[in-house]
Amino acid sequence: MKASSQQQAPTSGTPAEPSGTPVNPELLRWLADANGVGTTYQGWDGNPHDVAPATLIRVLAALGVQAHTDQLIESALAESELAPWRRMLPPAVVVQEGTPSQVPVHVRDGSAVRLSVITEDGRKLEAGRQDAWVEPREVDGVTIGRATFDVPANTGLGWHTLRAESEGTVAEATLVVVPSRLSTAAPLEERRGWGLATQLYSVRSERSWGVGDFADLAELAALAGARGADYVLVNPLHAADPVPPVEPSPYSPSTRRFFNPLYLRVEAIPELAYLKPKKQAVIRGLMKQARKLNKDTTRLDRNTAYAAKLAALELVYGVRRSPSRQRAFEDFCRAAGTGLDDFALWCAIREDIDADDPFWTDPAAALGSPLVEKLRNELADRIEFHRWLQWLCDEQLESAQAAAKRAGMRLGVVHDLAVGVDLQSSDAWTLKDVLASGVSVGAPPDMYNQLGQDWHQPPWHPTRLAEAGYRPFREMLATILRHSGGIRVDHILGFFRLWWVPAGNSAGDGAYVRFDHDALIGILALEAQRAGAVVIGEDLGTFEPWVRDYLAARGILGTSILWFESDGDAPLAPEKYRLQALSSVNTHDLPPTAGYLAGDHVTLRSGLGLLERPAEEERLEHNATLEKMMQLLRQRGLLPADDAGTEEERIEALHRLLAQTPSVLLGVALVDAVGERRVQNQPGTTSAQYPNWQVPLANSDGDSVLLDSLDENERFNALLAAVEESIRG
Structure with missing residues (x-):
């Protein structure tokens, strides 16, 4: 349905159909630029290409900005200028350690205001106010002034809280102090390193269940480390569907935060030893059948292997854990928090409801809805099972990293971070509030794909991610880096800009949307610094020279292919x-x-x-x-x-x-x-x-x-x- 100036605007975040009446192209370009949407791009032929107005309108709609009439564009332009003045504090502030940084605070003009920082270790620091005057603005009939404060120099690296107070009103926002430069790769400049790169699922042993697993990773690390290697780089180990059939591509996962139980080695689970003999015999039978898959050199059979493992895991799950093991499990779940709970909930529901079922897009079945909370209670045991699987993944990854270190590797396991997740995935459901709807990520036409690419993955919504204090992004990185010596970031250009393809458009009919790369790269550096991990950016393809220079200045390694x-x-x-x-x-x-x-x-x-x-x-x-x-x-x-x-x-x-x-x-x-x-x-x-x-x-x-x-x-x-x-x- 086409919208007109008299019709009600679509719900925020839902791409609107362009009006039958052409909009002012100059106004539309201004609005697109104000919201980080590129109106042109340089094609693989070296020439500039204009983005179609209809595409700009749909991309803006995915950002929650309606632009299908001139009236809506003018209103949105005005709002883009006023938006910062409507907030007492910015949604989030990311600053580099050692760099003087300021925070704007908006209050009623002439009102007293103070700003403090509550550090992650509980200290309270008062921010000093700058003697800088900014012309007040009238917002909704109220004159609003801007006070500027310095971030205390002794705040330190980490995740902190800004707290502003004025006339009984209090506002809080996330403050992240990040390294100006990631230092973890510095030792490699003194003594270079080398390592193996592999697709873990393809690397099997006699003990594999038809697919390479975490125990195989530990063995490969030990073999390579004994020969002088410093790391093993693996494909993304992100979780896929909880039950077969599963998506074979590791670059189209269900979530980027949690891991794929397909890689579990059943025999490495301590509770297996305490399973009753008849059930152990069942598992031996499953194992024997699965190991026959190791002889097939033509194609891996993930679905058969995973079905066998799940059947075995169900039996082991029934074994009562010792008090210390139970505490370890509970500690893991507590540390993983609601992110793990929600992912496990999705897995439990997904066991019975297909990914393409209307349930997943029904507003009545959104996370937190009465229906879903009812399911959370009814599926408590299945949720616990999927939380348990993630605990086992964590334990076995920890063992693999320990094996790599014992073998003399300086880095050990290096993980791969995919660009995004599938449109019908756990993250698409549980993180819906911080993802853009009605669009997917891809790439414009190039010499290899002259029609462009649509990867069918929802992108982060830049504004909503900031409003969430970048917490989903942080939690994803922290989980991946928990037992690793490095992380490879696939298509790291996506931290700067991503090609958004509106639903219904061809892959080549999209637009680039800019991200706050200072914030995203800074947070990546902070989490890697804390984990002692090296970061490698996959920066192949068309990159503006300044991007590579920027990454190098921040201590992020690039990628070169001979x-x-x-x-x-x-x-x-x-x-x-x-x-x-x-x-x-x-x-x-x-x-x-x-x-x-x-x-x-x-x-x-x-x-x-x-x-x-x-x-x-x-x-x-x-x-x-x-x-x-x-x-x-x-x-x-x-x-x-x-x-x-x-x-x-x-x-x-x-x-x-x-x-x-x-x-x-x-x-x-x-x-x-x-x-x-x-x-x-x-x-x-x-x-x-x-x-x-x-x-x-x-x-x-x-x-x-x-x-x-x-x-x-x-x-x-x-x-x-x-x-x-x-x-x-």
Whole structure:
């Protein structure tokens, strides 16, 4: 239905249909800019592109700003100027430690006002008022003045509370003091590090239940640490659906705060030992069947594996915990708070109600509604079960990190943070108040996806997230960093701006929405500093130079991929790589190096109809690119001048070349160390076309590679030894 100036405006946050009468484009652009919505963007062709007015109107509506008539635009422009004056305090204030910072306080003009800071450790600090005068404003018939206060210099890092008082009125807001620069990567500048990167689900052992798990992660960390590695970087371990069938992509999770019980090792749960013999026999039967999946080298069967694990976990859950174990469980639940309670509630309901059921979008079934609170009581035991699963995940991740540290790793486990969650997910339901509705995140058209991309993920609502004191963002980061030595942030550009696609629009018909990157990066740095963790930003693709400079200045490492680093039409010389970066030969969206050298991706994309030109032209260009890289390897003495070398020799040479870079971290893909050729994810395809995120680890002959064989795997040992030798020099 189209809206007109006489019709009632849609509910805030619901995208409105553009009016049949064109709006003033200049006014619309002003309003978009005032709300952080980009009206133009630079396309992959290097040219500027205007965002369609109808798209701007829908994106603004998702922000709660109605703009489908000139009258509404003028009203919204006026409100955008008055909004700060309507609040006594800003919704949240994020400042850098050691940097003089001010807080505006709005009160009735001429009224006495004081501002204090209640620190997280309970201290009360009085803020000093600046002798600065700002012209008062009339707001709703009242003259409002602005007083400016300095944040006390001795506040210290952390999460604090601002408290303003004036004429009996009190207002509070979140104050976050963040590091000016994250210092956790500094030791790597003194002594560089390297590590393995892998998709954990694909890395199985003889004891796996068809899918790699947390115990396998501990084993892999121990193996790599013994060979000099400093970390193991894994795919996002975020939770998916609570029951099969589950989404295979780890980058489209149900929540980014909690973990996927699919990765639990049932035999590592202490209570298993106290299960009655008949039930233990049932679990042994489930385990035996699940382990048969380890022989399949074509496609992982998550659903069968997860169903078997859930059946076993249900039995173990029934065992009474010892007093100390029960206290540990209760302490975990208490620390995780309402976030865990709400996630477990969603899991319990989701067991019986499909994700696409109207229940999840029914206002009467919103979190906190009488209906949902009734379900919370009725499903108490199922909620406890899902809280228990998260406790087990926490314990086993703690064990994996401890194993990595015992093996000599300086960082240990490095987690991966996905861009967002699925539109039909736990976070989309439990965090609805801080997510934008009616839009999803994606990417504008580029040379690889000329129609653009829609990832079907709801973005943070910038204003509502700030009004929540950034608490959901903080809790997500704190949980991921709890047992890790680092975090890789996928598409860290999303902390600066994200491509929003209104519902019903094509993926290319969207707009960029700006975020408060100072706040988001600052909070990321604060939580990482407290956890002693390194932060790696995936900053590939189109980035304005200042963004990379900004991240480097804040102590955030970047990402460099050998095949993407160039100097004109030649490979970039290794000494020209960035110091503050994790550099690797490839990434999970490219074939393993053995497959890339053979041009397997050209054959695959041709067969799937993904090429924009004949396969022969694509292959000729690929071969020319490879030859330039081989020439560089020969010039550096890493390959014989008159010999292309074997596949293993070329892969080793590429990693030795990478070791000549100044980058503080180097990455070795586990697939490269065993000769795997198949890509984990082929962008632009569905699971019916290609088994994305379902490829088990195998060698160049297609034989399954289990963790148990890695200790004596000559290819694995040779590549890791070459990297260790090269980086230590």
